[in-house]
Amino acid sequence: MKIFSQQQLPDIDAATIQEQNIKSIDLMERAAQYVSLYLSSLSYSRYVIFAGPGNNGGDALAVARLLAAKEGNNITAYLFNIGKGLSSNCEANRNRLAECPNVSFTEITEKFEPPQLSEDAVIVDGLFGTGLNKPLNGGFGALVQFFNASPAHIVSIDMPSGLMCENNAQNVRNHIVRANTTITLGAPKIAQLMADNHEFVGKLIVADIGLSDGKSKGLDSNYEFTDKEDIKNIIRERDSFGHKGSFGHSLLIASTYGMAGAAILATRACLRSGVGKVTVRTPHRNNNILQIAIPEAVLNLDSHEKHFSSPINTDDYNALAIGPGLGTSHDTAVAFIEQVRRTRIPLVIDADGLNILADHKGWIQQIPSDTILTPHFREMQRIGSHCTDSYSALTEAQEMAVKHSFFIILKGHFTAICTPEGKTFFNSTGNSGMATAGSGDVLTGIICALLAQKYTQTEACRLGVYIHGLAGDIAANKLGETSLIASDIIEAIPEAFLQLSAKDAEKAPSPDFLILK
Ligand SMILES: NC(=O)C1=CN([C@@H]2O[C@H](COP(=O)(O)OP(=O)(O)OC[C@H]3O[C@@H](n4cnc5c(N)ncnc54)[C@H](O)[C@@H]3O)[C@@H](O)[C@H]2O)[C@@H](O)CC1
Ligand SMILES: Nc1ncnc2c1ncn2[C@@H]1O[C@H](COP(=O)(O)OP(=O)(O)O)[C@@H](O)[C@H]1O
Numbered sequence: 001m002k003i004f005s006q007q008q009l010p011d012i013d014a015a016t017i018q019e020q021n022i023k024s025i026d027l028m029e030r031a032a033q034y035v036s037l038y039l040s041s042l043s044y045s046r047y048v049i050f051a052g053p054g055n056n057g058g059d060a061l062a063v064a065r066l067l068a069a070k071e072g073n074n075i076t077a078y079l080f081n082i083g084k085g086l087s088s089n090c091e092a093n094r095n096r097l098a099e100c101p102n103v104s105f106t107e108i109t110e111k112f113e114p115p116q117l118s119e120d121a122v123i124v125d126g127l128f129g130t131g132l133n134k135p136l137n138g139g140f141g142a143l144v145q146f147f148n149a150s151p152a153h154i155v156s157i158d159m160p161s162g163l164m165c166e167n168n169a170q171n172v173r174n175h176i177v178r179a180n181t182t183i184t185l186g187a188p189k190i191a192q193l194m195a196d197n198h199e200f201v202g203k204l205i206v207a208d209i210g211l212s213d214g215k216s217k218g219l220d221s222n223y224e225f226t227d228k229e230d231i232k233n234i235i236r237e238r239d240s241f242g243h244k245g246s247f248g249h250s251l252l253i254a255s256t257y258g259m260a261g262a263a264i265l266a267t268r269a270c271l272r273s274g275v276g277k278v279t280v281r282t283p284h285r286n287n288n289i290l291q292i293a294i295p296e297a298v299l300n301l302d303s304h305e306k307h308f309s310s311p312i313n314t315d316d317y318n319a320l321a322i323g324p325g326l327g328t329s330h331d332t333a334v335a336f337i338e339q340v341r342r343t344r345i346p347l348v349i350d351a352d353g354l355n356i357l358a359d360h361k362g363w364i365q366q367i368p369s370d371t372i373l374t375p376h377f378r379e380m381q382r383i384g385s386h387c388t389d390s391y392s393a394l395t396e397a398q399e400m401a402v403k404h405s406f407f408i409i410l411k412g413h414f415t416a417i418c419t420p421e422g423k424t425f426f427n428s429t430g431n432s433g434m435a436t437a438g439s440g441d442v443l444t445g446i447i448c449a450l451l452a453q454k455y456t457q458t459e460a461c462r463l464g465v466y467i468h469g470l471a472g473d474i475a476a477n478k479l480g481e482t483s484l485i486a487s488d489i490i491e492a493i494p495e496a497f498l499q500l501s502a503k504d505a506e507k508a509p510s511p512d513f514l515i516l517k
């Protein structure tokens with residue numbers, strides 16, 4: 001699913017209207033139908049609708065009319081017409097609503113007497129959507145504060161009013177609606193996917209109102225939201241005549257003595273992700289624990305007892321992941337950069353690999369092109385130079401990916417994959433149960449397995465992040481988010497692959513045919 005920018009949205013609106021030969025007010029009606037359907041599924045006794053002067057307000061007034069048809073007399077609507085007038089569709093919906101006898105409707109042109117709102121009421125926030133051009137202030141700022149202070153449940157249409165679609169660094173945070181739920185139209189907006197805006201967005205629901213993909217107007221976007229269909233197009237069937245060699249050989253360089261768990265988790269996840277063979281390079285003293293924990297893995301022991309101290313030739317491998325539990329001592333850092341510099345196979349750098357890069361900022365120049373880096377927000381702050389919030393971390397990851405030709409996986413609730421071509425793919429799977437030690441090691445193992453199977457870097461990142469999140473979701477469904485640990489994610493990887501690759505079983509057309517396999 002493409003994510004278009006605030007600037008592009010009016011063109012997408014226009015393309016939809018043209019392609020489907022409808023009027024813009026019909027599209028508004030469609031949006032309002034989705035929102036009213038959702039609202040009437042909530043069991044609240046009163047709905048108080050607040051409409052602004054633009055099309056977001058138009059949506060809200062249409063919602064008031066549609067809800068009244070279903071819910072009877074418990075609808076109150078306020079339209080704030082205090083500036084330069086109403087958009088034409090907002091005005092048309094005001095006129096339609098004025099004919100609805102069972103809605104208590106007030107158009108505010110000067111003074112507003114706020115109603116009493118109790119816990120059994122829903123505030124429907126249709127003040128501003130994607131047309132907001134600067135932070136709210138004055139009367140609208142005060143109105144937002146009134147919403148946020150009330151005990152009512154808040155549902156925002158398209159955007160929590162006051163939130164800008166992309167960058168909110170300069171916004172006035174107490175002038176942004178803190179919604180319980182946001183029903184966004186068509187596709188999520190970038191700001192809604194940022195961790196530090198969750199307090200405003202609440203639960204995010206996307207209403208597919210059938211918007212154009214922009215192709216007819218030559219509109220494209222560098223942002224995508226990866227869904228199941230995208231992944232089904234990436235994932236490949238296994239060659240039925242394939243052998244161990246055809247599914248690749250992954251090399252993992254991981255763990256100091258005392259951190260063997262990181263290597264174990266990454267290796268197990270790698271083995272569960274379809275690779276033919278996995279070798280782990282780890283310090284001598286990790287020998288016994290790794291042999292016992294993962295009999296399927298081959299060990300390549302570093303001569304040093306306790307840490308990674310010397311690089312190896314990677315010619316016999318198809319992909320390398322380096323960093324989980326690796327440590328950051330001087331000796332290890334030197335071995336790390338030598339290893340990375342001489343590596344010619346697809347490469348993933350995670351965890352302590354990133355911390356070493358943060359300690360030696362100049363070394364980033366020596367990382368080969370097409371390397372995958374997997375920082376979470378704090379690691380991005382360490383390897384970068386200027387990220388202060390989620391959006392600046394995203395833009396810094398994008399810049400770094402383009403400048404150095406890297407793939408940067410910025411991990412979080414909606415993990416973002418930034419590519420050297422300047423594209424960003426947001427992931428749609430995963431849950432907060434995955435915020436648990438070792439779950440990043442699992443992701444690294446999965447991606448290394450996919451690279452060894454010759455998925456391209458873009459495919460391996462998108463598929464790996466999606467599978468990792470899906471396995472986390474499957475595990476959380478069984479065990480709950482609270483108790484989830486990284487090993488549970490690994491246990492659920494098989495079910496995640498099954499869900500994605502389930503081919504429709506081919507049926508024999510008659511008993512005369514026998515399908516062998
Ligand atoms: N994307 C789409 O295709 C669709 C969009 N629709 C709705 O249309 C909305 C966008 O409508 P608009 O472009 O009219 O924009 P909005 O309704 O978000 O706001 C525009 C109005 O707010 C005023 N305004 C902007 N910033 C302000 C500020 N800081 N303080 C005070 N006033 C301010 C503008 O002067 C204008 O009157 C969407 O969010 C959505 O709710 C739907 O009707 C249907 C389909
Ligand atoms: N709240 C969340 N929602 C979805 N995914 C999450 C959440 N928190 C963490 N994750 C995922 O779990 C993984 C955690 O990785 P990381 O922080 O590197 O863990 P560790 O270093 O402990 O192995 C990432 O892939 C991240 O996207």
Ligand SMILES: [K+]
Binds near residue numbers: 056
């Ligand atoms: K809104």
